[in-house]
Amino acid sequence: MALGVALAVVATGAAPATAAPAPTPVKDAATRAVEPDGKVPGGFTSWKDLLATQEKLVKAADRLTAAVRTQGGAGFAGIVAAPENRELRVYWKGAVPERIGDLVGRLRRDVPVSVLPAAYSARELESETNRLGRASGSAVTSIAPNPDGSGLTVSGADYGETRSKVAGSAVPVTVEAGVTPAPAARWNDDAPWLGGAAWRNASTGLGCSTGFAVTAGGASWMLSAAHCGSVGQTATDPTGQVIGPIAYADVRRDVMLIRAGTAGRVYNNDPAATPPEYSNPVAGTSSTYVGMWLCTSGAYSGTICLCQVKMTNVTIYLARDVLYGMALIENSTRKNAAGQGDSGGPVETPEPSGTTRQYAVGVISLIDTSAQVPCTGYVTTGRICSWRLYYAPWSNATTAFPGIAIATG
Template identity: 85%
Template sequence: MKIPPITARLAVALGVAFAMVAVGAVQATAAPAAVKDAADTAEVPGGFASWKDLVATQEKLVKAADRVTAAVKTRGDTGFAGIVAAPENRELRVYWKGDTPERIDDLVGRLRRDVPVSVLPAAYSARELESEMNRLVRASGGAITSIAPNVDGSGLTVSGADHGLTRSKVAGSAVPVTVEAGVTPAPASRWNGDAPWLGGAAWRNAGTGLGCSTGFAVTLGGVSWMLSAAHCGSVGQTATDPTGQVIGPIAYANTSRDVMLIRANTAGRVYNNDPAATPPEFSNPVVGTSASYVGMWLCTSGAYSGTVCLCQVKAINVTILGPRDTFRGLVRVESPTYKNAAGQGDSGGPVETPEPSGITQQYAVGVISLIDTSAQVPCTGYVVTGRVCSWRLYYAPWSNATSAFPGIAVMTG
């Protein structure tokens, strides 16, 4: 199986690649079976007795974080820097530059009745860091391949193919900048489905032959669609399954947010399974959406790698600068055990977190966008040869979909 030319070029230039593959003689078939727990085979961090206990704690932290985020947006607070939801530490951390307003203090006091909340000092606000991010992007001249604010408000973290050149481009920054060496982003089904189409399945671009993954069934304007990654195709091209059955046309795409909509008959479920046990295969219902916060534990479910859990959010609001396009608002995720988190062919696939009451239902968090080719590991799942996999990935969060397509709603199962 050959890597498509654009992926090869990006791998050399950036080290961050699209998680898509060229179509070869790869074959895999499976059908949905009984509902199972997609995370039941992964080691549980933080000393929790089960994944159910961890995600129950995480959901409480995320709901508390949502209330803080909403309060900040309502009043446009200039001191807010970031939030960390850390279930393994059983704590929500809010970073703030200067004194917190009285209403935020009151809100934190109420939240502490349910979850531990720490308010910690930040050197810079999120607004200040975003402003400096935008300035550096304009001045980078291609030397920067990714840039993101530090969630604690301490500064920015950037990467570039040429470490020395990248350092020189950020030398005059108004905020502290950490330059990471060797981070190289590049663009990253299941295999024989039928309508209604589910998330986490393989699809092919009939025009280019590239293979990607379906994300989540959504509705917009009273019509059903399938959400996937914009770099997998262009408006007017046709999506098919690996057997050639037509899924539908690509109708809308937002390149900067790396999200697209395929017009299709869809259902609110996602394929999930232990990638070491395929088949059998099963699907879980989608029950809602979740925002993304640093510290969250998530699962990916691309068509080529299968379902992979024990992945943790490390940064949000990441900008990736490619040779042709710039991707904004992405989220960086890593496997702390340095195992495959996603690989080529998984582009557009679901990023999810279980609903804690039974953890057989899923919240839509985003869709897989890029993999870091400098963090390569052996591939797992349906296709373990002929492609590149990584323990670090970037995904387009649900907020990218709502920004690109106002009025979009996830379809529940």
Template identity: 55%
Template sequence: MNNPPRNRRSPRLRNLVAAVGVVLAAAGMGTAQAASAPDPVKPQATGSVEPTGPVPGGYASWKELLLDQRKMVKAADRITAALADFGDGYAGLMAVPESRELRVYWKGKPSKAFNDLLGLLRRDVAISVLPAQYTARELEGEANRLIRANRDLITSIEPLQDGSGLKATTASVGATRTAISGAAVPVTLEYGVRPKVASRWDDSPPWWGGSVWGTSSPACTTGFAVTYQGATKMLTSAHCASVGSTAKDPTGQVIGSVTHSNSARDVLLIGTNAAGRVFNNPLGNVATEINNPVIGTTSSIVGLFVCTSGGFSGTNCTIKVTAVNVTINVGWLIQGTVRAEQQSFLNAAGGGDSGGPVEVTNASNTNQVYAAGTITATDFSTQVPCTGYRPTGRVCTWRIYYSPWSNATTAFPGIAIITG
């Protein structure tokens, strides 16, 4: 799967100063000096991006967990793809690696067609069906109503996957409790959550994911190479630039022009020559860079373990999905995001990482990754020391929100991932 040698500038720190505490559209922005050295050979080595540290659920290894996780995601995809055939009882689902099972929540009595499908899926993965009070459709409708009516109070809102109600975050508990007192479903409040929209350093064509880019200065990270409407594009975050802007790397080399953007899903496309590979680092080591082929996409479900590859923070793993279909309020509403948390309360992403890859390691070959989405926002209430190429002068957090692959397909119907 390795590409033949190509010229690629190796990453190196510039005189970058990342802006801290600004709105999402400017997160991680800084200045850079132009490169004067000739281009060395770009990194050719692939390497493992397998998580490290204690493995939950009694698994013998992360590889064993990732294999089960992949089975759970495939089963979840089969279920959600066929929901129209089962009636309106679906509430949510989650992977529970600690119990080695996929849990599906359903309001009312599941149909025979649903049970028949589960019978087939249970040949590969354990699945439990548990009762729910509300359907996903009911919860989504009430969530949309509440956050639109209380934009000055609610910072995010999400359906609970067990169908019991909603969870909202706020900076003003008292006023928000009053505002949601007439909600049609139970709403749990979490206080203090503050989502804010959250670059490697000298890439060259064909462009890879995980490299630093910006317009007037380095500010964001490239995500994944895709095709859309017959052309090659780079997927990244909408809050990083506007349509018609010229995207550049930190040395001023032009990547391409922004051709499409959808702020409600925080996804953006740059027209450029891109390839289906991403930059990563061996965990905890930004002095050595590796590259990994993208072999496909993956859905995001609660319980999923992912890694991030921000241009500023480098590669970080053991980040677990805790909520899906989250609407966050960052001055405007971004829908369909995924909430994820680093399980040791270490850096998940920070300023300048916006638009960067969120990926899942292939258990069968840990040198390969699946595209899960692109980094959208950090939660300033969960600040931790930064990692990576610029560990100071930025804000980094253990809780993040990312725009899943489904947001890209919703915003840009017909989009397809480019594999490596």
């Protein structure tokens, strides 16, 4: 598909001259349901029904993923959760091992599982991704394995140059032209700090969003995006109140930990609306699979649902850094999914029984500025928003910081 020119880091510059949303004097513990407006995909009668089906598919996919890791899965290619079709699709190159086949049989007692043939395994596609990344230089901005194991999808700013750099690929390659990733609050939070709130880097003035409260080593931390700052710098809220120091950062996974007193809740209100604000408790974590329906909740854009995962295990090539293990989501309505200032903010999915509790899925990282749309929420002059974005899944956080656990509310 033909896309525009750039992916952008989803941070904002120094504090805008226009007034920020009015501060909320007292933190409101109100909780509300998080559900998108409009028609529910797949003919479901409600979002709760779709989310309940999605949750079953994700749990089955997690069991399969764990089995592949522990029992060996040389032919494993990928998994697609398809809640609209009410099935889990597993792609495999060659014969499926007996133990995996037995597990699939058990899973089919609860959810429909289709095992489909793949041309290439995930290992083969990962190897070719690494080779192409080394060989293509700045011509390639991202490489992702197709979840059905059919090959790779490669993006670059210039179609012809990108096409020429991957012409000798050992696997089929689809080239998307014009895609160049680049990095992308609420506004007066206080301790204990919640996810989805605005924070600023006291050293650089960059504005980002808090992600999820986590615990590790007996201490509490706030998860956000690594491109928002460096270890030793200080995070504050927009009023200058100190949140805490940036203590750990993994640039390759685009995740960081801010040392702070936190609580397991996330803001989900419109940041441009008048008080009262509201937040929702975090119920736990969720893995990421192609086909899942998710919501984003950056401090600038607010909570936006109807976002669907299109790719996983994406490798992003920025000017100075390479990011690994990223996921791509798109707003199915082609309206805003996230924008500058939303970096580090929550990517979540509602727990289906009441949609008032949220599973942590990841944190916002990059927007595709070639897919620009009008911003939502708190709109400042010159701010860029997009219907297409990349996020760092929860697995990036656990890989970067072994031993962390989500803080629930």
